[in-house]
Amino acid sequence: MKLGKHLLVLFVVMATCALALGTVYAQEPVELTLLYWNWGPDAVQTSDDIASGFMALNPDVTVTPLGVEGTNWGTYLDGVSTLIAGGERPDVMLVASEGVQLLVASGLALPLDDFIAEDAEAIQPFIDDVAPAMLDALKVDGKQYLLPFSWNNMVMYLNTARLAEAGLEMPPEDWTRDQFLDYARTLTVDADGDGTPEQYGYAWDNSGMFISALPWVFANGVDILTDDYCAPQVTDPQVIEALQFMHDLIYVEKVAPAPTAFGDIYNLFQNGNIAMFGAGRWSLTALLPSGFRDFDIQYFPGNPTRTTIFGIGGYPILSTSEHPEVAWELVKYLSSVEVQEGLVGSEEMPFSNIPARRSVAEEITAFPPPHSNIFYDSLEGDTSLGGDFARIVTSPPRFNQMENIFLRYSSLIFADEMSVEDAMAAAQQELSSVITCN
Amino acid sequence: MVSRLLPQSPLRRKEILAAYLFLLPTLIGSAVFIVGPMFAALGLSVVQWNLLTPPQFAGLANYQKLLSDTRIDDIYLTTFKIALATMAIKLLLGLVLAVLLDQKLHRWLSGFFRLSFFFPYVVSVTAVALMWSFLMNKDLGLVNYLLGQIGIERIPWLNSSAWSPVAVVITDVWKELGFYVIVFLGGLQSIPSEFYDAAQVDGANRWQIFSRVTLPLLSPTILFLSVIGMIGSVQIFAQPQILTDGGPGDATRTIVMYIYEQGFRFFDMGYASTIALSLFVVIFILTLLQFRLSRRWVFYQ
Known part of the structure; x- marks a missing residue:
């Protein structure tokens, strides 16, 4: 009996200790x-x-x-x-x-x-x-x-002062690549007639695919990989066509300079040397704090159906x-x-x-530029313009290798040193060893 | 052997101990940051490791990949072209400028020139490369603007396979030249004046004095600069990385950029280490070659 009492006391003490410890632990x-x-x-x-x-x-x-x-x-x-x-x-x-x-x-x-x-x-x-x-x-x-x-996402930034000088209105929401090209031609100005424009219609930075070629490829209704990300398809005629269009902006139409770093683009855009460039909201962190307000944004042009790339x-x-x-x-x-x-x-x-x-995103429409609403609208706005037109950036597991290969060859296209077909044929071959589901 | 390392004289022994003590920080630094990583690279070259998951033994797979890599030959070639060009220009221009600065100039003027040439050397390489990337912008850079004033068409410094290596060389030479000038100047000033006096007495003209006295006595300095210059130039990274990101294509991709790309962009640490080892072997052979050849042309007083 005595032993039982002791055991009971011991049990109570131990249980208390355990509880206390548990509380401390928790x-x-x-x-x-x-x-x-x-x-x-x-x-x-x-x-x-x-x-x-x-x-x-x-x-x-x-x-x-x-x-x-x-x-x-x-x-x-x-x-x-x-x-x-x-x-x-x-x-x-x-x-x-x-x-x-x-x-x-x-x-x-x-x-x-x-x-x-x-x-x-x-x-x-x-x-x-x-x-x-x-x-x-x-x-x-x-x-x-x-x-x-x-x-x-990628939208088009336009310098409204340069638009006004050229007698242009802001382009409509459903503008096409052909209309964009007309804008770029009108906005390219060679005042002194030396053959080199002081003002270019458009410019891009080729340090990432999201900001350079992908929006134009997506506008053609294709991606550079198959939908399951199991194979590359950079030799698809629509991919080739989009890259050829970009190449021609520099060398045939002469409405864009060779690819330029974003840091330069911001300065050139504010000085009016570049009238349009594509970017996301991040560019506002460079433009708004410096007091620059002569700009607005519009959807990326479709070819013919607009598609928005987002990440x-x-x-x-x-x-x-x-x-x-x-x-x-x-x-x-x-x-x-x-x-x-x-x-x-x-x-x-x-x-x-x-x-x-x-x-919450609606609150950003309180700040410039006037059409800030299109940032979010591009994902779920007026679908009559093209239905499901938002496409996520191409994101296979080996994203870095894919981007490196694609940029390496597209840089040769934009340097006018390799034809689009040859460059993409070589890229397709290199990508095949990186993009696979086997 | 021990007696050779530790001579009997207690004073000498103390001196040697002191020397080792002073060397200790460098020795520890080398062990931790150079020798250690070298052995680590050797170990990593036989594994596949993406940093995120545990390494897996891969045998000689990375070495096989090295031999069948279709890009690496061109990248090594680009590296050597850039290294050779920068080294040759820095040695030649450095020597010319040092000789000019060694003339009897006013103290202030001499100091001004020395400072001007040496200043870029102490500026951050990133800042230098960024500055040159603005200057060499094809359409809006100052360099093309100035060339335009004398009727030269705009040069695609950063956007063409032919010109972008030139842009890298210019940037590197501008940044590093000051170091060569200062070392050459030190070498020139350490040549005893008796040699010049004797040559003048013998009726040597200025060119003869330069080619027969100055140049031979400067040869150890030239060797020193060419060895460390070669090692440094082969490892050039920041300038092309910032100016062109290796492009267009692989036109300005150097071997160290390729190592970085494989290791830290593609997360293939094993292969990156294998390329790093190949670079070690290349630099080792080149340095050995330089020392061998130097026996023929380097004179010590």
């Missing part, structure tokens, strides 16, 4: 690392705000934002890979549509479907507020790996995370109106990307 702060692309001060500010906002709501969680620098998504991913190889174990990280397949193929991203199903009530308002095209673009094999956070960034939960449940709470927080509002910025300092939530 209260031990969870640490999350949030990896983001540090492209500039707006990215740092936003990530710091996200971390502090989430910690204010969840005092037992510490979020450490970790910025990785990079000049584009590719170099950002280099930095991320190096960090992971060096032993860093981030919980959530910013990744673009271009990197999703690589992340999934490397087994680094957790599917979100179970989290979404369990938390349907909380996440549904967000899902209802984003363009379905964005959610679809972030699925791999039918599984949702990311929720859209922010995104960008999205989001925060997947990494398989390396020790706290996926808490990481999901952070992912949910990233989709909140509160965080999305932070992506609007101001007229003096706009954010580089467009918020994923339509309701």
Whole structure:
């Protein structure tokens, strides 16, 4: 009996200790690392705000934002890979549509479907507020790996002062490539008649396919890979035709200079030496703070049907995370109106990307340029102009190799050193060893 | 052997210990940042590793890939062309400028020229390359504008396979020349004046003094500059990366850019390490060759 009493006391003491320990353990702060692309001060500010906002709501969680620098998504991913190889174990990280397949193929991203199903009530308002095209673009094999956070597309920037001088109105929403060419011809000016224009109709930067050739290829209704990303198709007549059109802008029509870096394009556009260029919202971060207002934007011209190229960034939960449940709470927080509002910025300092939530993205229409609404409308606006006209940037698992090969050969086309047919035949051969599903 | 390394005289032994102590930071640095990575590269060359997933043993697959790589020959050729051109110009122009600066100039003037030539050397290579990319823009750059003033048509400095290597060479020469001038100047000033006095007494003219006295006595400096210049030029990276990103095509892609591309753009660390080892072998052979050949033309006082 005595022994039984002692045992009971011992059991009670042990149970109390275990409970106490459990409570202590449960209260031990969870640490999350949030990896983001540090492209500039707006990215740092936003990530710091996200971390502090989430910690204010969840005092037992510490979020450490970790910025990785990079000049584009590719170099950002280099930095991320190096960090992971060096032993860093981030919980959530910013990744673009271009990197999703690589992340999934490397087994680094957790599917979100179970989290979404369990938390349907909380996440549904967000899902209802984003363009379905964005959610679809972030699925791999039918599984949702990311929720859209922010995104960008290609629109046409036009210098309105130069349009006025040439007696041109802003082009209509459904303008075609032929109309674009007419605009480019009219806007190319060789005042001193020395054979070299002082003002060019159009210019592009060839350092990425998203900003150079892909919009024109997409406008022709094709992609450079098959829809399943299992084979290249750069020798498709429509791809060839689009590249020939770009080549001719420089060497036949002489309405565009040889490919020019974006930094130069911004200066030249503001000085009026270039009348049109294609870009996403990021260009506003160069144009608006400098006080430049003589411009507007329009959809990329169709040939004949307009198509918009877009890319999205989001925060997947990494398989390396020790706290996926808490990481999901952070992912949910990233989709909140509160965080999305932070992506609007101001007229003096706009954010580089467009918020994923339509309701929030509407706020950017309060700033110049006048037609800011077309950023979001290009994804789900007036479909009478061409139905489902938004197409995600070509994003196979080996995106970097594909882009490198494509740019290497297109640079020879734009240097007038290789015919479009020869260049794309060589690119097709090289791409075949990189783009395969076997 | 030990007695040779550590001589009996305690003073001498102390001196040697002190020397090693002073060398220690460099030795540690070399071990961590040069020798260590070299062995790591050797290990990595037999694996496939994309940084994100664990490395897998690949045997000699990376070496086979190196032999069948259709781009690497052209890239090595481009690298050598750029390296040779920059080195030859820097050596020649560096020597000419150093000789000119070695004349009896006013102290202020001499200082001004030295500073002017050396200044680009201490400026960040990125800033230099960016500046030249603005200057050499085909349609709106200052260089073509000035050439236009004398009736020369616009040159596609950064957009043509023929001209873009030239642009890289110009940028590199402008940046590095100051270092060559300063080293040459040091070499010139360390030649004892007795040699010149003796040559003058013997009735040598200025050209004879330069070719028979100055040049031979400067040959160790030329060897030093050509060895470190060659090693540096073969590894040129930032200038073409910023000016042309290796293009158009592979026209300005150097071997170090290719290593970077394979490793950090394509996440193929194994193959990148294999190319790095091939570069090590190439530089080793070239340096050996330079030292062998130097026996024929380098004179020590």
